Amino acid sequence: MIVTLTANPSLDRTVDLDGPLRRGTVHRATGATVDPGGKGINVARVLHRAGHDVLAVLPGNPGDPLLAALDERGIPYRAVPTSADARTNITIAESDGTTTKLNEPGAPCPAATRTELVEAMVENARAADWVVLSGSLPPGVSDEFYADLVRALRPTGCRVAVDTSEAPLLALAVGFPETAPDLIKPNSDELAQLTGCDAKSLEDDASRGDVGSVAKAGRVLVARGVGAVLATLGSAGAVLVTSEGVWRATPPPVVARSTVGAGDSSLAGYLVAERAGAAPADRLRHAVAYGSAAVALPGTRIPGPDSIDTSAVATEPVPDDPDRTNRPLSRKDM
Numbered sequence: 001m002i003v004t005l006t007a008n009p010s011l012d013r014t015v016d017l018d019g020p021l022r023r024g025t026v027h028r029a030t031g032a033t034v035d036p037g038g039k040g041i042n043v044a045r046v047l048h049r050a051g052h053d054v055l056a057v058l059p060g061n062p063g064d065p066l067l068a069a070l071d072e073r074g075i076p077y078r079a080v081p082t083s084a085d086a087r088t089n090i091t092i093a094e095s096d097g098t099t100t101k102l103n104e105p106g107a108p109c110p111a112a113t114r115t116e117l118v119e120a121m122v123e124n125a126r127a128a129d130w131v132v133l134s135g136s137l138p139p140g141v142s143d144e145f146y147a148d149l150v151r152a153l154r155p156t157g158c159r160v161a162v163d164t165s166e167a168p169l170l171a172l173a174v175g176f177p178e179t180a181p182d183l184i185k186p187n188s189d190e191l192a193q194l195t196g197c198d199a200k201s202l203e204d205d206a207s208r209g210d211v212g213s214v215a216k217a218g219r220v221l222v223a224r225g226v227g228a229v230l231a232t233l234g235s236a237g238a239v240l241v242t243s244e245g246v247w248r249a250t251p252p253p254v255v256a257r258s259t260v261g262a263g264d265s266s267l268a269g270y271l272v273a274e275r276a277g278a279a280p281a282d283r284l285r286h287a288v289a290y291g292s293a294a295v296a297l298p299g300t301r302i303p304g305p306d307s308i309d310t311s312a313v314a315t316e317p318v319p320d321d322p323d324r325t326n327r328p329l330s331r332k333d334m
């Protein structure tokens with residue numbers, strides 16, 4: 001089983017425009033869709049659709065429309081009572097695939113909810129082979145929440161994947177190696193937050209075929225105890241760094257409709273392959289195939305196994321570059 005935690009879940013409302021977004025004007029939307037969202041929920045949705053046994057843990061009260069959306073899709077969940085309904089996050093989707101997101105802060109999380117979420121995670125982790133801790137934290141939850149939870153999960157022996165950003169990510173990294181997860185999935189912004197690199201140049205270099213800086217940042221994290229770094233780089237694909245080596249994967253050309261949930265689908269794709277016993281390059285291939293399939297779908301729609309084409313994803317090992325390895329990262333190596 002895979003247990004996901006979404007401490008700050010959302011109902012994702014996507015509004016479609018037939019042209020570019022213009023600030024300060026009235027737009028007549030051409031359509032609108034609503035999906036259950038929040039990063040851990042998206043990971044659980046993809047895994048469930050791929051036939052895996054999942055449990056999505058989240059704060060939520062009976063009657064919350066988010067829980068109704070999970071019920072409709074048959075996603076198994078454990079909802080811990082909290083202060084209010086889940087937030088609504090808005091995506092404005094332009095016809096060329098450009099997406100703008102407006103994410104609400106989320107319902108404040110009372111102390112009793114935080115305690116029960118941790119208890120639910122520890123209890124269910126005992127029967128799981130992975131737990132996935134994903135997304136931002138709602139008001140009332142301290143930045144150290146994930147770091148503390150990784151410590152609390154250690155005795156269960158369950159492997160831990162984390163996908164978060166900003167202060168909770170930095171608070172986790174401060175505790176490495178004690179709080180180092182078995183897997184992290186930073187995008188270029190998050191890799192930059194962790195290592196002081198410039199996010200745009202990481203992605204720009206990668207799209208020109210140079211993933212040296214990403215590989216170096218990943219190696220720094222692995223040296224600090226992280227099991228594997230799955231760095232996703234938007235249309236430039238992804239890089240996997242483990243103690244065994246570094247691989248890069250390039251997606252096939254895709255007509256992008258919405259990038260929302262692409263990173264979550266990548267993480268789920270990696271876990272699908274990992275659970276099947278795949279070697280690192282094949283895990284990366286699955287991550288990129290799932291991510292690219294998600295990008296071709298509208299809103300927070302998630303791909304099913306039938307739309308995954310791993311043969312269209314090119315992977316290759318990235319050799320060690322002694323020159324670059326000896327050069328410091330732009331700010332500090334964490």
Ligand SMILES: Nc1ncnc2c1ncn2[C@@H]1O[C@H](COP(=O)(O)OP(=O)(O)OP(=O)(O)O)[C@@H](O)[C@H]1O
Binds near residue numbers: 186231235252259287
């Ligand atoms: N324009 C694109 N074309 C093809 N594949 C893409 C594109 N954008 C993203 N992807 C695929 O999706 C994966 C994840 O994308 P990205 O790095 O943007 O994740 P993310 O920022 O975590 O996404 P999100 O937070 O929106 O879920 C990439 O590694 C790639 O495989």
Ligand SMILES: O=P(O)(O)OC[C@@]1(O)O[C@H](CO)[C@@H](O)[C@@H]1O
Binds near residue numbers: 012037038039103137
């Ligand atoms: O505000 P957070 O927790 O950082 O991100 C939330 C979110 O943007 O992430 C998912 C896509 O990855 C969406 O379903 C959801 O709206």
